[in-house]
Amino acid sequence: xxxxxxxxxxxxxxxxxxPTKLLVATAHGVSTLERSGRGAPWSVxxxxxAELHPSSLLIDPASGAIYAGIHDGGLYFSxxxxxxxxxxxxxxxxxxxxxxxxxxxxxxxxxAGTEPVSLFKSEDQGQSWTELPAVHxxxxxxxxxxxxxxxxxxxxxxxxDPRDTRRMYLGVEQGGLLKTEDGGASWREIDSYYTPQDMWxxxxxxxxxxxxxPDELFMTTGIGFYRSEDAGLTWTHVTGPESRVGYPDQLVFxxxxxxxxxxxxxxxxxxxxxxxxxxxxxxxxxxxxGRTWEPAGRGLPDQMRHNIEAMxxxxxxxxxxxxxxxTGGNVFASEDEAESWTLIxxxxxxxxxxGHYRAFQAAA
Numbered sequence: 001x002x003x004x005x006x007x008x009x010x011x012x013x014x015x016x017x018x019p020t021k022l023l024v025a026t027a028h029g030v031s032t033l034e035r036s037g038r039g040a041p042w043s044v045x046x047x048x049x050a051e052l053h054p055s056s057l058l059i060d061p062a063s064g065a066i067y068a069g070i071h072d073g074g075l076y077f078s079x080x081x082x083x084x085x086x087x088x089x090x091x092x093x094x095x096x097x098x099x100x101x102x103x104x105x106x107x108x109x110x111x112a113g114t115e116p117v118s119l120f121k122s123e124d125q126g127q128s129w130t131e132l133p134a135v136h137x138x139x140x141x142x143x144x145x146x147x148x149x150x151x152x153x154x155x156x157x158x159x160x161d162p163r164d165t166r167r168m169y170l171g172v173e174q175g176g177l178l179k180t181e182d183g184g185a186s187w188r189e190i191d192s193y194y195t196p197q198d199m200w201x202x203x204x205x206x207x208x209x210x211x212x213x214p215d216e217l218f219m220t221t222g223i224g225f226y227r228s229e230d231a232g233l234t235w236t237h238v239t240g241p242e243s244r245v246g247y248p249d250q251l252v253f254x255x256x257x258x259x260x261x262x263x264x265x266x267x268x269x270x271x272x273x274x275x276x277x278x279x280x281x282x283x284x285x286x287x288x289x290g291r292t293w294e295p296a297g298r299g300l301p302d303q304m305r306h307n308i309e310a311m312x313x314x315x316x317x318x319x320x321x322x323x324x325x326x327t328g329g330n331v332f333a334s335e336d337e338a339e340s341w342t343l344i345x346x347x348x349x350x351x352x353x354x355g356h357y358r359a360f361q362a363a364a
């Protein structure tokens with residue numbers, strides 16, 4: 001089974017056996033890790049698109065097609081398991097692709113979220129793209145921004161309701177949480193989680209729907225983790241900036257029991273990294289659908305210097321593997337539900353959302 005690990009792509013996979021091939025999106029291309037079978041060591045076998053910085057990877061399990069959304073580079077397609085890539089950006093009028101999702105609606109499609117904020121759709125494996133412009137009509141768009149230059153907000157996360165693919169959620173960093181009930185023809189903002197006293201303005205990182213109960217929403221933000229049991233009408237702010245992971249980003253569910261949830265991130269925000277040169281990142285685990293959290297970072301470096309910016313899960317009969325990638329170019333894996341982690345690759349280019357990795361290079 002081939003799987004992907006990227007900062008803003010689709011990092012949940014399932015197959016009939018443990019994975020033997022892992023495509024990792026880095027600041028200098030897509031690195032391929034392979035192993036001969038379960039329990040065998042991983043090795044880096046190739047790197048493609050080395051002059052580009054992929055932000056998101058997506059595998060269509062029906063066709064095996066692989067998509068790579070590129071920071072300031074459009075989109076690339078591979079039809080041969082990542083061996084070769086073709087640029088496919090016709091109609092993609094914004095070529096800074098941040099996030100990718102697969103839309104399993106009446107027509108199979110790929111969605112691409114961009115910087116500046118927009119959403120594009122392709123129904124022909126990326127050969128042509130159509131913009132869904134209604135996202136530009138929601139209120140408060142003039143307030144959307146991003147702390148780092150050039151201070152332009154982006155479509156960080158897209159979540160699709162499996163019961164009705166016309167219902168989608170879009171996370172803007174920084175700007176808001178949007179919802180559509182008509183496949184993107186119109187959007188409205190959900191702001192019931194927000195208070196004017198928040199440290200950051202509507203800083204949405206990841207929005208995820210619980211697979212067995214899609215009205216339960218899980219959201220990581222610049223000021224902690226939120227959960228909603230009523231499709232976003234009301235929210236519980238479960239963890240805040242003073243929590244062990246005060247700046248969470250990545251989030252995945254156990255394929256065996258979705259009351260088991262994992263999230264990862266840094267102890268504090270990027271301003272702190274730039275001052276200290278250390279993220280102190282880790283992984284947390286919940287056994288009660290995000291209501292409470294416990295440490296799950298045994299085997300990771302103590303006071304981890306780099307930030308964890310990619311996290312994935314690969315399910316197979318009777319088990320699953322977890323993967324994380326950090327801004328130092330390290331990849332760790334767990335085959336025991338995050339009871340322990342093992343370093344499976346090091347020395348890759350940074351696995352980083354945008355330029356986050358520069359905070360650690362400057363302090364080296």
